[in-house]
Structure formats: structure tokens, C-alpha cells
Amino acid sequence: MSIQSKSLIIAGALTAALCSVATVASAEDAMEKCFGVALAGQNDCKAGEGTTCAGTSKVDFQGNSWKFVPAGTCMTMELPADGAGMMRNGAMEELMRDLPEA
Amino acid sequence: MFDYAQGLPAKPGVGYKPQHFQAILDNANPVGWLEIHAENYMGAGGRPLAQLRHLVERFPISVHGVGLSIGGEGPLDRDHLQRLRHLCDWLNPASFSEHLAWSTHDGAFLNDLLPVPYTMVTLARVADHIDEVQEALGRRMLLENPSTYIAFAETAMGEVDFLSEVARRTGCGLLLDVNNVYVSGTNQNYDPVGYLDAFPLHLVGEVHLGGHHEDSDDHGKRLLIDSHGAEVLGPVWELYARVIDRAGPLPTLIEWDNDVPDWPELAAEAARAARILEPVG
Amino acid sequence: MNQSLFAAALLDPDAPLPRGIIDPLGRPAPKRFAVYRNTVASSLIDALKAGFPTLVKLLGEEFFSAMALVFLRAHPPKSRILMLYGGDLPSFLEEFQPVAHLGYLADIARVDQALRESYHSADSAPLPEADFQQLLGQDIAALRLTLAPSLRLVRSRWPVASIFAANHAGGPAPKPAAEDVVILRPEFDPAPHLLPTGGAEFIAGLLAGKTLGESLDLATGPIDLAAILGLLIAGRAIVGVTK
Numbered sequence: 001m002s003i004q005s006k007s008l009i010i011a012g013a014l015t016a017a018l019c020s021v022a023t024v025a026s027a028e029d030a031m032e033k034c035f036g037v038a039l040a041g042q043n044d045c046k047a048g049e050g051t052t053c054a055g056t057s058k059v060d061f062q063g064n065s066w067k068f069v070p071a072g073t074c075m076t077m078e079l080p081a082d083g084a085g086m087m088r089n090g091a092m093e094e095l096m097r098d099l100p101e102a
Numbered sequence: 103m104f105d106y107a108q109g110l111p112a113k114p115g116v117g118y119k120p121q122h123f124q125a126i127l128d129n130a131n132p133v134g135w136l137e138i139h140a141e142n143y144m145g146a147g148g149r150p151l152a153q154l155r156h157l158v159e160r161f162p163i164s165v166h167g168v169g170l171s172i173g174g175e176g177p178l179d180r181d182h183l184q185r186l187r188h189l190c191d192w193l194n195p196a197s198f199s200e201h202l203a204w205s206t207h208d209g210a211f212l213n214d215l216l217p218v219p220y221t222m223v224t225l226a227r228v229a230d231h232i233d234e235v236q237e238a239l240g241r242r243m244l245l246e247n248p249s250t251y252i253a254f255a256e257t258a259m260g261e262v263d264f265l266s267e268v269a270r271r272t273g274c275g276l277l278l279d280v281n282n283v284y285v286s287g288t289n290q291n292y293d294p295v296g297y298l299d300a301f302p303l304h305l306v307g308e309v310h311l312g313g314h315h316e317d318s319d320d321h322g323k324r325l326l327i328d329s330h331g332a333e334v335l336g337p338v339w340e341l342y343a344r345v346i347d348r349a350g351p352l353p354t355l356i357e358w359d360n361d362v363p364d365w366p367e368l369a370a371e372a373a374r375a376a377r378i379l380e381p382v383g
Numbered sequence: 384m385n386q387s388l389f390a391a392a393l394l395d396p397d398a399p400l401p402r403g404i405i406d407p408l409g410r411p412a413p414k415r416f417a418v419y420r421n422t423v424a425s426s427l428i429d430a431l432k433a434g435f436p437t438l439v440k441l442l443g444e445e446f447f448s449a450m451a452l453v454f455l456r457a458h459p460p461k462s463r464i465l466m467l468y469g470g471d472l473p474s475f476l477e478e479f480q481p482v483a484h485l486g487y488l489a490d491i492a493r494v495d496q497a498l499r500e501s502y503h504s505a506d507s508a509p510l511p512e513a514d515f516q517q518l519l520g521q522d523i524a525a526l527r528l529t530l531a532p533s534l535r536l537v538r539s540r541w542p543v544a545s546i547f548a549a550n551h552a553g554g555p556a557p558k559p560a561a562e563d564v565v566i567l568r569p570e571f572d573p574a575p576h577l578l579p580t581g582g583a584e585f586i587a588g589l590l591a592g593k594t595l596g597e598s599l600d601l602a603t604g605p606i607d608l609a610a611i612l613g614l615l616i617a618g619r620a621i622v623g624v625t626k
Contacts, residue, residue: 003522003524003525003596004522004524006524006595006596006599007521007522007523007524007525007596009599009608010523010524010595010596010599010608011518011519011523012609013608013609013611013612014515014518014519014523014609014612015519016609016613017609017610017612017613017616018512018515018516018616020609020613021613021616021617031127031156033149033152033570033571034123034149034152034153034156034571035123035124036149036571036572037572038120038121038149038150039433039434039498039499039502039503042139042142042430042433042465042466043139043140043141043142043168043169043213043463043464043465043466044139044168044330044359044360044426045139045166045168045201045215045330045357045359046312046328046329046330046331046357046359046360046422046426047214047249047327047328047329047330047418047422048214048327048329048418048421048422048423048424048425048426049327049329049421049425050315050317050325050327050329050418050421051317051318051319051325051414051415051417051418051421052317052417052421054421054424054425054428054448054452055393055396055417055419055420055421055422055423055424055425056396056417056420056421057396057452058396058397059449059452059453066449066481068445068446068449068450068481069446070441070442070443070446070481070482070485071442071443071445071446072439072440072441072442072443072446072447073440073441073549073550074441074442074485074488076556077441077487077546077549077556077557078556079486079487079541079542079557079559080559141463141464141465141466142466144464144466145464145466145503145504146503146504146505146532147503147504147505147506147532147533148502148503148504148506148533148568148571149502149571149572150503151506152506152571169463169464170463171463174386175386179463182463204386205463206463207386207387207389207390208387208390209461210390210394210459210460210461211459211460211461211462211463211465212390212393212394212423212459213422213423213426213427213430213460213465214393214419214422214423214426216386216389216393216419218384219384219403251412251415251416251418251419252404252405252406252412252415252416252419253404253405253406253407253409253412254384254403254404254405255402255403255404255405255409256384256403289407289415290407291407291408317418319406319412319414319415320406320410320411320412320413320414320415321406321410323406325414325415325418327418
């Protein structure tokens with residue numbers, strides 16, 4: 001495909017995209033944007049739960065002592081254990097993950 | 103040198119929590135200033151920094167570091183010092199404070215304020231580190247007395263003597279955490295009143311008040327945990343009133359980091375501190 | 384006191400206590416030392432819970448906390464800034480035998496982590512609409528787009544977008560499918576979006592600095608370019624254009 005015809009395809013797609021999206025300008029740092037959820041753990045200077053909790057427990061997940069069983073929503077997700085049948089077009093692909101910041 | 107006693111107002115402040123942003127803007131009374139943990143504002147952008155841009159226009163800010171590891175055996179982290187410098191240059195805070203503690207070793211950050219033995223060796227190391235911090239930031243810092251649970255066989259001097267000597271050598275000020283005095287006094291078998299009477303109150307630029315929980319040690323003895331997860335308890339208020347009576351009004355922070363209450367309950371704690379500050383103010 | 388031994392004993396409950404740690408009467412004080420062990424463990428478990436909410440829903444709190452304890456002892460934070468702690472958790476999950484039957488967990492952890500990275504990323508202003516209109520008259524295939532620093536791409540052979548939606552937005556039970564998601568943060572709240580076919584290859588091309596034409600060539604099979612560009616524009620994720 002020539003670069004000109006590619007440009008036509010891309011320009012057509014961009015035109016369609018611009019029509020479908022209402023681009024609304026928002027005031028930089030508008031106060032209402034600041035109301036909302038905080039994500040992620042916070043650094044603190046408090047102490048934990050005293051002398052009896054996680055810190056002293058000895059968990060060995062490779063031996064026979066691992067006694068925990070997943071008990072969340074994964075119990076109701078019926079997906080094949082090995083991901084069989086979920087390949088794109090049946091082909092192996094290099095997975096790209098966690099791309100660095102642009 | 104900048105006078106930090108004039109930096110923060112001698113009013114109650116609170117540790118800033120993002121869930122209180124709107125309430126604080128609506129009506130912060132009687133809270134007159136806010137403290138942030140430096141490390142929570144070292145991201146590149148987004149809501150945390152946007153909130154802080156609004157708050158710094160309205161309130162004096164105290165930057166309280168929790169990750170510098172001033173008591174660490176290893177050298178201070180230059181990158182972290184630079185990040186602190188960047189934050190302080192942006193906010194021009196009324197106060198910068200850190201802890202007499204260590205938290206990083208061999209590249210692992212342990213996320214706790216760990217104790218140091220009070221010896222001449224530790225004293226020299228801590229003083230060197232504080233010199234480095236004050237030079238890097240271009241400002242005087244306050245050093246906070248810790249809450250501790252264990253003692254060290256090698257400890258050779260009292261905590262008040264240790265802090266006083268660090269301040270004398272470095273010119274730093276002190277942050278007096280009254281709850282920590284009560285917690286450590288109980289845990290280490292000393293009288294908090296005697297500790298406070300010996301404390302160099304003229305060096306104190308800020309006071310901390312917080313809640314603690316009760317547990318017990320290896321021999322069933324009462325052991326207090328500095329949990330910051332409840333209201334300030336009676337004995338701590340009494341010690342605080344004694345400090346203010348002797349020193350006059352001081353900037354006073356309510357620290358509540360765990361099971362954080364709604365704003366009215368936190369503001370009520372600040373109001374209680376304000377009532378102790380006012381009669382002498 | 385030796386801080387190496389102290390630190391090692393914090394992370395290993397079988398390690399001996401460093402010598403010289405005593406109570407005020409000079410007696411050994413293992414239970415007092417446990418206060419520090421517990422603060423390290425419980426504070427880092429809390430940070431991981433806050434950082435990986437979808438994993439917590441999938442596994443339940445009890446399992447997640449036990450798993451987090453194994454993780455934090457092997458991978459304590461390398462940074463003093465906790466907000467991004469847990470970058471090693473996805474690869475840890477791929478090797479963690481008790482969840483070997485839940486192959487999708489590692490990629491869900493990648494989505495949770497990418498959301499948090501996006502939340503703390505630098506702010507950016509989207510390209511104004513007039514600038515887009517100007518592009519239409521140019522040799523557009525030779526141009527390169529700059530994408531927002533808060534954009535993240537997670538590719539998976541699992542239905543990660545559907546699993547996420549089922550856990551956060553009351554979506555239907557996921558069906559077996561490979562799904563790619565792009566995380567966009569139009570203001571301050573990042574959200575994952577399912578990408579149509581070819582979308583991930585195209586966006587990866589743009590992120591790598593390729594031209595629009597080259598990025599289009601990377602997509603195999605049919606590609607709904609209008610839908611992909613619409614998603615990026617609505618998400619305020621196109622922030623610049625260069626030749």
C-alpha cells in the first residue's frame with residue numbers, strides 16, 4: 001500500500017473518530033477533578049497490630065502446611081486452567097506487557 | 103536561619119488524608135495547618151499533586167518525612183534527598199521534620215520506624231546525617247522522638263540526652279511527640295513527666311498527639327503500641343497540657359493514620375487541642 | 384546492634400533475634416521484637432491490598448493476605464515510596480503453586496499495577512480538536528503521535544477486560560478469549576478499555592515511536608482504526624504530533 005493511500009485510510013478513520021467523540025476541554029486543575037478516589041498504599045508512621053499477627057506467622061507454601069484456599073470471585077470464573085483455546089488465531093505471540101512510559 | 107517557631111502557627115493541625123479534601127476546603131476550623139507525609143507526594147502527577155496544589159495555597163504545610171532512614175548504618179540515599187529537596191522547593195513548607203529511626207537496609211525498604219541504640223557511635227552517625235539533610239534541603243529540620251518497644255543492651259545514654267546532644271551538634275530543632283513519650287515511657291519503665299521536665303522545650307518546633315493501643319510483652323507487662331488508630335487518650339492529654347503550660351502555645355498535630363474517622367471527629371480532636379492552647383495563647 | 388541481622392529477623396520469623404535486644408529489665412524480648420515484625424508485615428500487606436483490589440476480590444482477603452506475606456518476605460520494597468509497591472507480584476504469581484490453576488491472575492495483577500502507575504503518572508494536555516483537523520490535510524501516515532504518560536497497555540491471552548468488569552462493574556461471567564486492554568486517564572481516574580482487534584499492535588507501534596503508517600502495518604487482520612482513534616481521543620490520550 002502506498003503512503004498516500006495509507007494517509008487516506010488514516011484520515012478517513014480520524015474524521016470518523018472526531019465525529020464520534022465530543023472533545024470537551026476541561027479547565028486545568030479544576031477543583032472538582034480533585035474530588036475523588038485515592039488509589040494505592042500510603043507511606044505512614046504508625047505501628048501495626050501489636051504482638052500477634054502476620055509478622056510472626058510461618059507460612060510454607062512449598063511444603064504441606066499451605067492451608068489457604070482461594071475464596072473470592074475466582075470460584076465462579078470457569079476458565080480453562082491452561083488458557084487453552086484463548087490464543088489469538090491459534091498462534092503463539094510474544095506478549096508485550098508493562099510498556100514503559102512514553 | 104529561618105525561625106521555625108514562626109513557621110507553623112501555634113494552632114492545631116492534622117495529618118492530611120485525601121478523603122478529607124472537600125471537608126477541609128469547606129470549613130477546616132479549628133485546624134490551622136496540614137501535615138503531609140513526603141513520600142506520598144513523590145509521584146509524577148495526578149490527583150495527589152493536584153490536591154496539594156490547592157491546599158498549599160490555603161494552609162501552611164508541614165512536610166513530614168517517613169523514609170529517609172536517618173538512623174541507618176548506611177549512607178543517606180542521595181536520590182531520596184533530591185526528591186525531598188524538589189518537594190520542599192515546590193511547597194516552601196513551614197516545617198520539615200523526620201524521625202530518629204531507620205527503615206532501609208541494603209536496598210530493602212522495611213516500612214517501619216526502627217529503633218537505634220543510644221551510643222556515641224549512633225550519635226555521631228545521626229548528627230552527620232542531619233548535617234547532610236539540612237545542607238541538601240537548605241533549611242533547618244526537626245527531629246522526632248520515637249516510640250519504642252525494645253531496649254538495647256549497648257544503650258549508654260538517655261533519649262533526652264541523646265536528642266539534646268544531636269540538636270546541639272547540628273542546630274536542628276525537635277519535634278516532640280507526646281504520645282510517643284507516653285508509649286515509650288510505659289514500654290521502657292521511665293516516668294513520662296520526668297522525661298518531659300528534662301526535655302529542651304525551647305527547641306521544640308512542633309508537637310504530635312496520637313492514639314495508641316494496649317498489648318502485653320513477654321512477661322505479661324503492659325506494652326503500648328503507637329497505632330495512630332484511635333483518639334488521643336487521657337494521660338497523653340494531661341502530659342500535653344503540662345508541656346503547653348511550661349512552653350506556651352506550640353503547633354500541635356493530631357495524627358490519625360489507621361481507621362481514619364470522618365472529618366467532624368478529627369476536627370473535634372483538633373478542637374480539644376485548641377482549648378488547651380488557647381488559655382495561654 | 385547490627386542492622387543487617389535486625390532487618391533479616393524482621394523478614395524471617397525463623398531467624399534468631401539479634402543479640403542485645405532486651406526489655407527494660409535486661410531480659411530477652413522476642414514478643415516485643417514481634418511488634419516490629421508485625422508492623423513490617425501488616426503495613427506491606429495493607430499496601431498490596433490497596434494496590435491490587437481486583438486480586439483481592441478474585442482470591443478473597445484471607446488467601447490474598449497469606450500470599451502477600453510470602454511475597455513481601457521474598458520481595459520487600461526496593462523503593463521508599465510505597466505507592467507503586469508490588470511490581471514483582473505478577474511474575475511471582477506465575478510461579479506461585481497454590482494458584483497454578485488460575486492462569487489469568489498474573490495478567491490481572493498487571494492490570495491493577497498499570498492502573499496505579501497511570502494514577503500517579505505525569506499530567507498532560509490533549510491535542511486540541513483544531514490541531515486534529517489540521518492533520519487531515521497532511522501526509523498523515525508519516526506523522527508520529529505522542530501519547531499521554533498515563534497510558535498503559537496490557538496484552539493477555541486471558542479475558543482480562545471481562546474479568547476486571549465482572550469484579551468491578553457487575554459485568555457478566557467472562558468467556559474464554561484473549562483480550563488486550565489500554566488504560567486511559569482522561570482526568571485523574573484511570574480505567575481499562577477493551578481494545579478491538581489490532582488495537583494493541585497499533586498502539587504499541589505508536590508508543591515505540593513509529594509513524595501512523597508503520598503502526599497500522601503492525602496490526603494483523605482487520606482493524607477498526609476509527610474505533611481505536613476514537614477511544615484514544617475520548618480518553619484524552621493523544622497529546623502531541625511530530626513529523
